[in-house]
Amino acid sequence: MRLFFGSCFTLVLAAAIGLGATWLTLTRGVAFGALTIGAWTAWPRSGSVDIDPYARATIARTGELPVGTGDGVAFYARTDAAGKPFDGRCSFAISGITPAARFWTFTLYDPDGRLVANTIDRHGFTSAEIVRDADGRFTINIAPRARPGNWLPTGGIEQFVLVWRLYDTPIGVATRTTKEGPMPAIVPKGCS
């Protein structure tokens, strides 16, 4: 009898541990070979056949197609320096320089990867359309309400995700240091 209860307990606990761990890793997007530069993280190996099983499972679940290695690399930012998710009711300034690439695009999504509805129908910027100062630097103002310059509306949503995609770039699996790939800084500018 004790054996029976013992094995039942073990099997239920095993299922809970196993499925719980799978759920946690897949919803949080765990993957190996992360390249983190400041607030930004990319998984260059996810765009090749060297993709690890966790990343494979994650993209199968979400239904997205990763950027291929010969095409470019995608950097994700989900939280600020303090680890807090980006709040769409707050303002942020993004400025600095970007790694070498023929083109880059910058896009704001909700946590599920959908674009966010807004009055000016703007979801991001490309390297060609962004307004720069005389030194070639730029500042993007992410805010729920209109701002001068490069304004990217948040639509006031609770939480948003930023994706910086570099196309035709030397940044990839071999990149190790921040010096090779300087990414723009994300500075909180207060909440309304």
Added chain:
Amino acid sequence: MILRAFLWVLGALVLGGIVHLSTVLAMPQAAKQDAYARLAPVAPVNTMTTLAPPSAQASVMPFMDPAFAVAVCRYDISSGPLKLNAPVSQAYTSVTFYTRNSVAYYAINDRAAGRRAIELDLMTAEQHAQMPEEEVVTAADRLIIESPTTTGLIVLRALAAEPGLMAMARRALAAAQCRIEPQQKP
């Protein structure tokens, strides 16, 4: 008593680890809403289809780049090799090959292709090995890609550097073609 309970918990941990690893490994096969499944209703087999641009209301796949026009060829090369012909748009064009389970196994951009159009032959390793020798020589200037699976996705992306250029990028993609080569009689 405590030792016995400890052993049961230890057993649960080991079993749980096995459950975790096997569910992660089985996920790509079990997923019902992966990219291929999402594209199946909108993209016919072995035909190039330009996708509707992503918007806040609807998007075929999550995390699509709104600055790009996208065309998809959902291929099935079990009956023979596939020919891909894609004119290059003005700003930036890339072609990425995915397996049935969304693994990007090959990607090339317009500059790496080095021509005004990207021309590729897609075949399985078996079909590649069966190619007659003379054909291999004449095919030297054609780019041959080996697909690890008989089904998969070819995704063409053309950048619209400004929203005003989107119509042009979509036109460039509309001229792209993918089709099965007619089988030659032996």
